[in-house]
Every structure is written in structure tokens, then in C-alpha cells.
Amino acid sequence: MAHAPQIRIPATYMRGGTSKGVFFRLDDLPEAARQPGPARDALLLRVIGSPDPYGKHTDGMGGATSSTSKTVILSKSESPDHDVDYLFGQVSIDQPFVDWSGNCGNLSAAVGPYAISNGLVDPARIPDNGIATVRIWQANIGKTIINRVPISDGVVQETGDFELDGVTFPAAEVAVEFMDPADGEGAMFPTGNPVDNLEVPGVGTLQATMINAGIPTIFVNAETIGYTGTELQDAINSDTRALAMFETIRAHGAVRMGLIDHPDQAAKRQHTPKVAFVAAPADYTASSGKRIVAADVDLLVRAMSMGKLHHAMMGTASVAIAAAAAVPGTLVNLAAGGGERTSVTFGHPSGTLRVGAEAARHGNDWTVTKAVMGRSARVLMEGWVRVPGDSF
Structure with a gap:
């Protein structure tokens, strides 16, 4: 019996704030997964290692917690007011589904650094030294997020002395601004009452x-x-x-x-x-x-x-x-x-x-x-993630 070989997909494993996840460029995904739907969900589930009845994610990139079972898909924005489009997928640990209903605020801090390092931001907008402003369209909830990313000698500065409780080691601070953060188009208090x-x-x-x-x-x-x-x-x-x-x-x-x-x-x-x-x-x-x-x-x-x-x-x-x-x-x-x-x-x-x-x-x-709020981000690993070719 023939078995499908593994395929490899360009990916970056990043920490953002107190979370970490697998980052993809939209154009690097297999063609069947470039659109929302069952193929995309199945691919991301296999990448993370879900559903896992053992709750360990031994056979995937996930960490078997809500903070470490995350995926991100990024692309250059078609909007002149934004640099990058950011789509977040929260992968269930023990169930076969990906939840697209909200954003990840922690990984939002990693979007700007990734976008700069992967050519999704116009080089003319990146200083040799100083702070680069990255304008992010958060596609899950239709909102704008601003990252203010430190740049040193033309590249993203990841190391520094900013300490964030919940993260073991210090790093460079990324300021994250959530513009008009009320989720979706409805009222901030959906019942109309503060209590x-x-x-x-x-x-x-x-x-x-x-x-x-x-x-x-x-x-x-x-x-x-x-x-x-x-x-x-x-x-x-x-x-x-x-x-x-x-x-x-x-x-x-x-x-x-x-x-x-x-x-x-x-x-x-x-x-x-x-x-x-x-x-x-x-x-x-x-x-x-x-x-x-x-x-x-x-x-x-x-x-x-x-x-x-x-x-x-x-x-x-x-x-x-x-x-x-x-x-x-x-x-x-x-x-x-x-x-x-x-x-x-x-x-x-x-x-x-x-x-x-x-x-x-x-x-x-x-x-x-x-x-x-202040957050930090760091690349943990980059290269390719591998999945069986018949898994999506």
C-alpha cells in the first residue's frame, strides 16, 4: 500500500507576548489552503497536532495549551492604509476544528516584526535605526492594530531589557495599539448596560x-x-x-x-x-x-x-x-x-x-x-514545517 509522502511548507515559529504560534505567508500555503475552508482547517490542525486525545501535541507544533496552539496567516495588504493583513486561527487541542471568531492580542505583537523581516512592509517606511510603525488589518474582527517595532541597523531588534511577566527572558519592547477595539460592528456593551x-x-x-x-x-x-x-x-x-x-x-x-x-x-x-x-x-x-x-x-x-x-x-x-x-x-x-x-x-x-x-x-x-499595551516578540525557529501530503 502506497503512502503519501510529507510535504514541507515555509513557516516561522514565533513568540508574541505570552503566546507562541506558527506563522505562514498566505502565498506559501498549499493552493488548497489559500482560501478559507475545510482544507485550510485540516492543514492547520495537522500542523499543530490536533485533535489530540492525549492532550500533549506530541505529533505537532502545538504546546497543548490555549497560549501555544495558535496559527497565523499573513499577506501584504491591498489597502493603502495598511501594510499587512493578519488572520488568526485558534486551534482546538482535543477537537477537530479551528476557531476563527477572534483575534490573539499577544501574537499581534509579533505580526509587525514578522512583516518587516519578510518583506511585507515597504522598505522606505523602515528606518535604519529607530521605530518602524506597522499598520495591521486584523481580518478576524475587521480592526486596525498598530505595532511600533524597534529597528537597529536596518533590521528588527528582538533582544532588549523589557521584562514581561509570563515570559521567561527579557526582550525588546513592541508597543501595540488596538484602534477602535470594540469587537465587530456592534455596541461595546451588547446589552446596552455596563453591568x-x-x-x-x-x-x-x-x-x-x-x-x-x-x-x-x-x-x-x-x-x-x-x-x-x-x-x-x-x-x-x-x-x-x-x-x-x-x-x-x-x-x-x-x-x-x-x-x-x-x-x-x-x-x-x-x-x-x-x-x-x-x-x-x-x-x-x-x-x-x-x-x-x-x-x-x-x-x-x-x-x-x-x-x-x-x-x-x-x-x-x-x-x-x-x-x-x-x-x-x-x-x-x-x-x-x-x-x-x-x-x-x-x-x-x-x-x-x-x-x-x-x-x-x-x-x-x-x-x-x-x-x-507593551509586549515583546521573538523568532524561535524558521524554515519549513512538514505534514503528510494527504492530511488536508
């Missing part, structure tokens, strides 16, 4: 802030669901009851946000919305052993991603935190002490992060014009 009563069968009626900014996110108070906001991954991820509770909250919140019609549909939309819980500042020890002092943060936030507590904080959820903090009366804003604010520093399982947002009220509606 709602969300009925969750088996859990109760919870106060919730449901926001579309960066990524659709449901915020609840930690104490309401029996937590302090100082929890690390094992406290949640080893508790099957807790994981089921968060998934139930997510499913019913998704219905209230108009993202799905029935809670059962949430199983096929794992990437969005996110669920996060917030609390007032408190002392705790981060997963690295670093001591976080209450006086150094404005609030505590823990967030679920792909069914597990995230080891740090998703970039897109950080945008949601910044946006919600800027609007008086949201649960995020109240946990941070209330009032008007343009930035917050929040504590997460790996440490702290400072994020900023500019919010304005128009009648009963709120808009955020920009959210900003």
Missing part, C-alpha cells in the same frame, strides 16, 4: 459586565463565585467542578451577548467569549515565585481561555480589561476603585501588567478609541 444580572442555571444570578472590546469578554466578581482573585492555574484547572461552572457561565453569557443562539453552541466556539473574574487588590505570590503587593496593582484579574485558567493574561482580554476599566460603573472599574481612569495595572497569575485605554461617552453608549 447586567446574568442568570446561569446551576450557578445563580451573577452581576456581569459583558463587553466587546479586544475580544468579547464576560467579567464577574471573584467573591460571587467563591474565589479571591489571587488564584493560580492549579487551583482552577485541577477542579472539574470549577471548569464546568466557568463553561456554563461562558455559554449563557454568550447567548446574552448575541454571539450564539443557544448555550449548546458554545462548544463549537471555544475561543470567544472569554470569562474573567475580578477582585480588589491583595497580596499574593505569582507562579514564578514573585511577590505581588496589593499596593502595586489597581485590581486582580484571572481569565479563562479555551476551558482553562490562563497562565498570565491574553492580550485581547487585556484590551477588554483596559476598556472596561475606563468606563465608570463596570465591575472592572469598581474593582479598581471606581471613577474615571485612563490606565490600570492589574495582577494576573504570572505577575502584573499595565494597560491603557481612552473612553468617551456618546449619549447612553460608550466608545474606546484606542487601547495600548
Whole structure:
């Protein structure tokens, strides 16, 4: 019996923020995968090594966590106002599907560096030394992202002394600006309210802030669901009851946000919305052993991603935190002490992060014009990824 040989596809393995993923140029993909559809999804699943019932991704490039099971497809933008088009695919670990419903804020920091290094940005716009501004069209949600990438001697500077909690080694800082970050074309608060009563069968009626900014996110108070906001991954991820509770909250919140019609549909939309819980500042020890002092943060936030507590904080959820903090009366804003604010520093399982947002009220509606955070990015490996030729 003949077996199909492996094929090789040009690819780059990159870290962006606290995530990492496999980056492709659209034109380098096999022809069948250059368009959205089953062939593309099957290819990316095989690249990552999903679905994997063992939950290890031993036979692929994935890392068996939501932060490391990611793929990116980039192409030179046809828009004169953008340099590169960026499409993100969150690959399920144990199910045979790729979720295209949202962006990855962490990997957004790697898009500009990749685009510069791979000829997707006009060389005339790249200084010999200084900061290159890369204009990114985020195709999943139809929004603009700006990367401000350090350049040294005409090439992307990757090394530096910028430290990001959740990342082991320092690197060069890439400033990431999310323009008009409300997700999609709808209102930033899809229910019209900064706080709602969300009925969750088996859990109760919870106060919730449901926001579309960066990524659709449901915020609840930690104490309401029996937590302090100082929890690390094992406290949640080893508790099957807790994981089921968060998934139930997510499913019913998704219905209230108009993202799905029935809670059962949430199983096929794992990437969005996110669920996060917030609390007032408190002392705790981060997963690295670093001591976080209450006086150094404005609030505590823990967030679920792909069914597990995230080891740090998703970039897109950080945008949601910044946006919600800027609007008086949201649960995020109240946990941070209330009032008007343009930035917050929040504590997460790996440490702290400072994020900023500019919010304005128009009648009963709120808009955020920009959210900003510091990230870093680095090429881990480049060359070719190999997959069996009959796998897509």
C-alpha cells in the first residue's frame, strides 16, 4: 500500500507576548489552503497536532495549551492604509476544528516584526535605526492594530531589557495599539448596560459586565463565585467542578451577548467569549515565585481561555480589561476603585501588567478609541514545517 509522502511548507515559529504560534505567508500555503475552508482547517490542525486525545501535541507544533496552539496567516495588504493583513486561527487541542471568531492580542505583537523581516512592509517606511510603525488589518474582527517595532541597523531588534511577566527572558519592547477595539460592528456593551444580572442555571444570578472590546469578554466578581482573585492555574484547572461552572457561565453569557443562539453552541466556539473574574487588590505570590503587593496593582484579574485558567493574561482580554476599566460603573472599574481612569495595572497569575485605554461617552453608549499595551516578540525557529501530503 502506497503512502503519501510529507510535504514541507515555509513557516516561522514565533513568540508574541505570552503566546507562541506558527506563522505562514498566505502565498506559501498549499493552493488548497489559500482560501478559507475545510482544507485550510485540516492543514492547520495537522500542523499543530490536533485533535489530540492525549492532550500533549506530541505529533505537532502545538504546546497543548490555549497560549501555544495558535496559527497565523499573513499577506501584504491591498489597502493603502495598511501594510499587512493578519488572520488568526485558534486551534482546538482535543477537537477537530479551528476557531476563527477572534483575534490573539499577544501574537499581534509579533505580526509587525514578522512583516518587516519578510518583506511585507515597504522598505522606505523602515528606518535604519529607530521605530518602524506597522499598520495591521486584523481580518478576524475587521480592526486596525498598530505595532511600533524597534529597528537597529536596518533590521528588527528582538533582544532588549523589557521584562514581561509570563515570559521567561527579557526582550525588546513592541508597543501595540488596538484602534477602535470594540469587537465587530456592534455596541461595546451588547446589552446596552455596563453591568447586567446574568442568570446561569446551576450557578445563580451573577452581576456581569459583558463587553466587546479586544475580544468579547464576560467579567464577574471573584467573591460571587467563591474565589479571591489571587488564584493560580492549579487551583482552577485541577477542579472539574470549577471548569464546568466557568463553561456554563461562558455559554449563557454568550447567548446574552448575541454571539450564539443557544448555550449548546458554545462548544463549537471555544475561543470567544472569554470569562474573567475580578477582585480588589491583595497580596499574593505569582507562579514564578514573585511577590505581588496589593499596593502595586489597581485590581486582580484571572481569565479563562479555551476551558482553562490562563497562565498570565491574553492580550485581547487585556484590551477588554483596559476598556472596561475606563468606563465608570463596570465591575472592572469598581474593582479598581471606581471613577474615571485612563490606565490600570492589574495582577494576573504570572505577575502584573499595565494597560491603557481612552473612553468617551456618546449619549447612553460608550466608545474606546484606542487601547495600548507593551509586549515583546521573538523568532524561535524558521524554515519549513512538514505534514503528510494527504492530511488536508
